[in-house]
Amino acid sequence: xxxxxxxxxxxxxxxxxxxxxxxxxxxxxxxxxxxxxxxxxxxxxxxxxxxxxxxxxxxxxxxxxxxxxxxxxxxxxxxxxxxxxxxxxxxxxxxxxxxxxxxxxxxxxxxxxxxxxxxxxxxxxxxxxxxxxxxxxxxxxxxxxxxxxxxxxxxxxxxxxxxxxxxxxxxxxxxxxxxxxxxxxxxxxxxxxxxxxxxxxxxxxxxxxxxxxxxxxxxxxxxxxxxxxxxxxxxxxxxxxxxxxxxxxxxxxxxxxxxxxxxxxxxxxxxxxxxxxxxxxx
Amino acid sequence: xxxxxxxxxxxxxxxxxxxxxxxxxxxxxxxxxxxxxxxxxxxxxxxxxxxxxxxxxxxxxxxxxxxxxxxxxxxxxxxxxxxxxxxxxxxxxxxxxxxxxxxxxxxxxxxxxxxxxxxxx
Ligand SMILES: [Fe+2]
Numbered sequence: 001x002x003x004x005x006x007x008x009x010x011x012x013x014x015x016x017x018x019x020x021x022x023x024x025x026x027x028x029x030x031x032x033x034x035x036x037x038x039x040x041x042x043x044x045x046x047x048x049x050x051x052x053x054x055x056x057x058x059x060x061x062x063x064x065x066x067x068x069x070x071x072x073x074x075x076x077x078x079x080x081x082x083x084x085x086x087x088x089x090x091x092x093x094x095x096x097x098x099x100x101x102x103x104x105x106x107x108x109x110x111x112x113x114x115x116x117x118x119x120x121x122x123x124x125x126x127x128x129x130x131x132x133x134x135x136x137x138x139x140x141x142x143x144x145x146x147x148x149x150x151x152x153x154x155x156x157x158x159x160x161x162x163x164x165x166x167x168x169x170x171x172x173x174x175x176x177x178x179x180x181x182x183x184x185x186x187x188x189x190x191x192x193x194x195x196x197x198x199x200x201x202x203x204x205x206x207x208x209x210x211x212x213x214x215x216x217x218x219x220x221x222x223x224x225x226x227x228x229x230x231x232x233x234x235x236x237x238x239x240x241x242x243x244x245x246x247x248x249x250x251x252x253x254x255x256x257x258x259x260x261x262x263x264x265x266x267x268x269x270x271x272x273x274x275x276x277x278x279x280x281x282x
Numbered sequence: 283x284x285x286x287x288x289x290x291x292x293x294x295x296x297x298x299x300x301x302x303x304x305x306x307x308x309x310x311x312x313x314x315x316x317x318x319x320x321x322x323x324x325x326x327x328x329x330x331x332x333x334x335x336x337x338x339x340x341x342x343x344x345x346x347x348x349x350x351x352x353x354x355x356x357x358x359x360x361x362x363x364x365x366x367x368x369x370x371x372x373x374x375x376x377x378x379x380x381x382x383x384x385x386x387x388x389x390x391x392x393x394x395x396x397x398x399x400x401x402x403x
Contacts, residue, residue, distance in 0.1 A: 015375075059362040064314045065303055086369025154362060155312065156299035157285060197361035200294030201379040202390055204397045211326040229285070233292045238361075247341035269379050 002100075002130025002178040003187060005047055005282045006259075007252045008040055009216070009245040010133060011272040012056060012189040014125040017088045020132050025030060036262025036274050037133060043259060043276060044134055048143075049185040051105075052134070055149045055173065055247045056126035056189045059084070068155045069116035071167065073108075074148040075101035079123045091128050092138070095146040104147065106173035113167055123148055130189045153190065153241050161231075161243045162224045168250020175251070189226055191240025192263070193234075194270035201238045204271040209263060212242060213275055217258050220249045239271075255280040298360050306358020312336035313363035322370055351378045 016033075021071050025034040056278070061084050063069070066211055075098050081090045085227050127148055133140035149171075159167075168186075192212065195203040215222040223231075223246060231240045259276045266272075283299050294295040296302065303310075312333065315321040327355050333343045345353035349371050352362055380390035 046331065051322065060310075060314055060360075060366065062318060065307060065310055065360070083317055083319065085313075085322065085366030086374070152360070154298070154302050154360065156297050157283065195295065196365075196375055196379065197351075197355055198296055199382055199384065200292075201382040202393055203294075203358045204394070206397065229289050229297065232295065232297060237295060237297065266394035269375055269394065271397075 002173060002175050002180055002182040002184050003281070004251060004279060005049060005174045005183045006043070006256075006276065006278040007186045007188065007248040008277070009188045009248055009275040010130050011191060011267065011270060011271045011274070012126045012129040013267045013272060014088055014129065015268040016129045016133060017125055020136065022088060022152065028059055033262075033264045033267055033272055034049070035234065036260070036264065038278050039260035040134060040274065041276055043278070044185075045140070045181065047185075047282070050143050050145065050182045051100060051184045052131075052146045053120060053128060053147050053149060053175075053184065053186045053242045054127055054189065055101065055151060055187060055250070056130065057151050057241060057244065058151045059124050059126055059154070061124035062122040063150070068152050069150070070152050070159050070238075071113065072116040072118050072121070072150040073101060073105055073117050074121045074150075075105060076119055076121060079121055079127070079148060081121045081124070081128050084124055088125055091132070091140075094131065095096045095142065095145050097147060100145075100182070101147050102181070104171065107177060108167070108170055111170040111173065111217040112280060121150070123146060126189060130187050133177065134187065149247070151244050151247070153243070156228070158228050158240060158243070159273045160224075160228065161226070161246055164243045164246040165224065168247040169253070171247065171253040172253050186248045186251045188245035190244045191235070191239055192242055192271045192273040193236055193239040195236030196238050196269055198237075200236070202269055203267050205235050205239070206263075206265060206271065208234050209271050213261055213263060213273060216245065216249055216275060217256065217277065220246055249277075252277055252279060296355055300385070302358045304358070306360060308337040308339075309342050309354065309357065309359050312338065313359070313366045316366040316396065326370065349373070351402040352382050355382075
């Protein structure tokens with residue numbers, strides 16, 4: 001059976017893609033951010049997961065506002081990155097695992113989650129930045145198969161935080177019922193607090209983000225007391241992306257330990273966070 | 283939208299919900315086309331003709347001409363799609379952040395760095 005061995009929460013700011021492209025990991029602006037990933041790099045190298053489920057949102061590369069799925073899962077053998085219009089260099093394609101994708105979709109739909117299934121899906125920086133961050137070495141990265149799970153946090157109404165947590169729990173069940181010997185990791189990406197639009201652009205909220213990170217392991221339902229409107233007020237309209245971390249957290253279930261955490265303001269306009277959880281059974 | 287009914291507007295913030303998404307549909311559709319290099323070239327060759335082709339309103343066309351991000355947001359633009367437009371004007375997220383906040387880029391960056399230094403808030 002497949003095993004969910006751990007999960008990572010991480011920001012996916014496009015500027016990180018530029019920094020990686022230019023090798024700025026030890027630059028004074030970037031060092032406090034990238035240093036927070038060292039435990040993740042070591043863990044990935046040690047555990048060598050076979051498959052990653054990558055929870056992210058599209059920012060206007062694959063999906064337009066004509067058809068905006070709340071939850072979309074890729075079911076392709078390969079996922080292409082492409083030009084997003086403002087200069088980030090497209091990365092090489094990523095290898096999928098269609099058999100596992102269809103299992104996840106089947107399991108989730110029969111668990112009453114109405115999933116949009118995508119046999120073709122362009123992946124944008126929300127997907128590629130976490131992939132490069134988790135596996136900076138392309139050869140290692142290319143050995144990990146990946147399944148994109150795209151969440152609508154662009155056109156309101158977004159799924160509720162509660163729905164995200166429950167979807168995560170259903171993913172946990174789906175992984176555990178896949179009859180193949182695979183080590184799986186789940187990545188919840190986006191956030192933390194940031195605001196790109198409006199007169200309040202540049203808004204961040206250290207206090208709230210810190211509490212979110214603090215509660216994520218033992219009390220993830222803490223976030224459920226805030227509606228997405230309230231979250232937009234507190235952490236900025238783009239900070240609401242943090243609800244995607246709850247999908248990761250929900251999937252991991254009860255018995256986990258936190259191995260590392262880092263928080264850094266600013267990366268571009270964003271308060272960047274990273275947290276690494278490992279399943280106790282590992 | 284009922285989930286937003288009775289909610290106070292958030293200062294300096296727009297929730298991109300159904301009403302705004304309808305208002306900005308043509309504008310955002312034009313911006314979505316800028317994922318393709320040939321469309322960016324076509325826009326640069328004749329900006330206003332490209333806006334007309336996508337059915338932008340007079341107000342949206344004027345805001346594009348002025349590179350006025352706040353006006354574009356108020357006219358239904360979504361920031362992720364607008365970024366593809368402003369990218370062609372050589373403006374990145376921090377440039378347009380500063381423009382919207384009404385401060386210089388230096389001040390905008392300094393404000394973010396300062397947020398990194400405070401341990402609370
Ligand atoms: Fe994002």
